Amino acid sequence: MLQVKTFHIEDKIRKVHKEAQRTRQSLLLSVTEKIEGMDPFAFFESGKQIDEHRHFWKSADEDFTLVGISSAVSITKEGEDRFPAMEKDLLGWMNRVRSWNPSDKKGTGAVALGGFGFCEVSVAGEPWETFPNSNMTIPKFLLTNDREGSYLTTNLLLTPEEDVEEISMSVEEEKERLLHPVEEEGVSVRLEEIEEVRPEEWKQTIAEATEDLTKGSLRKVVLAREVRLTFDAPASITKVLQDLSEMQNASYVFCYEHGGAYFVGATPERLVKVEHDELFSACLAGTTLRGDTEDEDDELGDELLQDEKNRVEHDYVVQMIRSAVEQYAEEVDVPEGPSLYKLRNLQHLYTPVKARLKEGYSLLDVVKDLHPTPALGGLPQQEAVEYIKNHEEMNRGWYASPIGWIDGGRNGEFAVAIRSALLHDNKASLFAGCGVVESSDPESEYEETMVKFKPMLAVLGGKE
Incomplete structure (x- = not known):
């Protein structure tokens, strides 16, 4: 004991x-x-x-x-x-x-x-x-x-x-x-059904969005969709967290419980961290798969670094985060170009941001202006959010939102709640989105969301 x-x-x-x-x-x-x-x-x-x-x-x-x-x-x-x-x-x-x-x-x-x-x-x-x-x-x-x-x-x-x-x-x-927990025998849970929620209608929404982007000031909008899982019994949230921590060890692993429902996930995307007034943020936009071999992995990473659509999307995020951080911080340091951030299933374009929080401001001041980043909302920010409200059929809830912690000493950290699922009883809803620009292809964006579902599917009994 x-x-x-x-x-x-x-x-x-x-x-x-x-x-x-x-x-x-x-x-x-x-x-x-x-x-x-x-x-x-x-x-x-x-x-x-x-x-x-x-x-x-x-x-x-x-x-x-x-x-x-x-x-x-x-x-x-x-x-x-x-x-x-x-x-x-x-x-x-x-x-x-x-x-x-x-x-x-x-x-x-x-x-x-x-x-x-x-x-x-x-x-x-x-x-x-x-x-x-x-x-x-x-x-x-x-x-x-x-x-x-x-x-x-x-x-x-x-x-x-x-x-x-x-x-x-x-x-x-x-x-x-x-502090003296009693060990309980784990119950095996079997995945019975995977249901994609209106995938063809979602692709049509992507096609309509590309047309709308040519007509006004909206430059990018992120549209998400949902996959629903059914199990033969309620899943063990503790086991889900353990598996996520093991399989996605370069991500933030989180769970928030309200009224018997659990919002759980493993997100690679930091929104902002403050520690002893040092501020850290990150731009994570642009995604591709990991390769089966080292050479294939390097090739996929190089293609991502050279891909114009993904570089443009990434730069949107960089400029927005820089602008928001500069309101509340000084000594802002942003690298000239992105590097690769490699996870178990995926690799992303990544640019870190460092600064010093100004006196009189707090972590939540920065969170307020950063949410949603162009990687999860679009550009311009408010116009993109309104487009999402009017055209996205899915109820996002806390998906793609700031989640984190803050203490009494001005320390804290918030991440963006992606690669996530909401579990209740024997059901789960998984969420994933993609950034739509004028040149977006609905089928390609659909495939990108399938890639982003992989981390949660892997721990909930689906194929990795």
């Missing part, structure tokens, strides 16, 4: 509760302790005993994993002002945190995890019925793993009316269950 050195937090609960009674306001107690190494997948699996509101985040380029269980504070927003409104509420809660955190590491303490819908207003209907438009949650229990070890944060919302003894006993019992 895993031996964990924990300490009781009842005295801290009493101290903060007395302040809550004196000031007549709710306060957030946050206690972080270093624990012996904890498997994040076991912690995530154990979390379903506590609450069906779990979060998982694994970094693409460093040994860093966050697992959130249950909710101390949950903030939901909708509408055109959702980003600044979320920022305001998060800042309000961060000012009401009473923290004990000897490690003072990034990603510990009162960390908020979540995401934003692609559109500013939710679109009712399947498969996103249980998901809010935008939500950030400070979890009740947070496991943070980095190369130096494991850290457990307990976040408790304390109101003046709270029963201190009752909450203290409950917290210790829940921690015991999380």
Whole structure:
């Protein structure tokens, strides 16, 4: 059995509760302790005993994993002002945190995890019925793993009316269950059906979009489609996360749970990261397959680097991200041309962006202006979004949207939720899109989406 050195937090609960009674306001107690190494997948699996509101985040380029269980504070927003409104509420809660955190590491303490819908207003209907438009949650229990070890944060919302003894006993019992997981025998799940949702109609939409692009100021639009899977039983989300982490180890692996539905995926695309005021973003646009041999792989990569359509699309993204970052940062550094970013199934054109965040701005300021990038929306940005709303039959929900985390020390990271699926009961909806320009060919764009479905199909029982 895993031996964990924990300490009781009842005295801290009493101290903060007395302040809550004196000031007549709710306060957030946050206690972080270093624990012996904890498997994040076991912690995530154990979390379903506590609450069906779990979060998982694994970094693409460093040994860093966050697992959130249950909710101390949950903030939901909708509408055109959702980003600044979320920022305001998060800042309000961060000012009401009473923290004990000897490690003072990034990603510990009162960390908020979540995401934003692609559109500013939710679109009712399947498969996103249980998901809010935008939500950030400070979890009740947070496991943070980095190369130096494991850290457990307990976040408790304390109101003046709270029963201190009752909450203290409950917290210790829940921690015991999380830190000493009981192994469960895995259940084998079989994929029974793969259904492409109106593929011919989608190709016709692509053809119509190429015509529309010749008539106005719209230069590019990204149109997505859906594939639905049916299993003989509900899939194990923990196993999906384990398989994604193993097979897509150069991607961000994520899961967000709302109302029994799970938005899960492995995306290679960072939107923006801020660490100690250093800002990092990335332009990832332009896709091709990996080769079966080293020579074939190099040939495919060289073709991508020389492909005019993909280079033009990539440059759209580079210029848009540079423009957005320059509003909030200084010392902006962008390479002259792209390189190749190679994943298990795919390779992409890639250009990193580095800068220093200006005083007075935050991570969510940058996220607001970057979403959606031309790689997921189009150009001009707002015109492309309106075109998507009017012509794309699929409900995007959180697909192609910012997902990530932010802590109280201005650190955080958001990725773009592609290579993803929404799972509920024994069903899954997979999403993939492509950038449409005047020269686009519907059949070629269809084949590109089939390539982009591969990472999720591989872990859900489809062919790789």
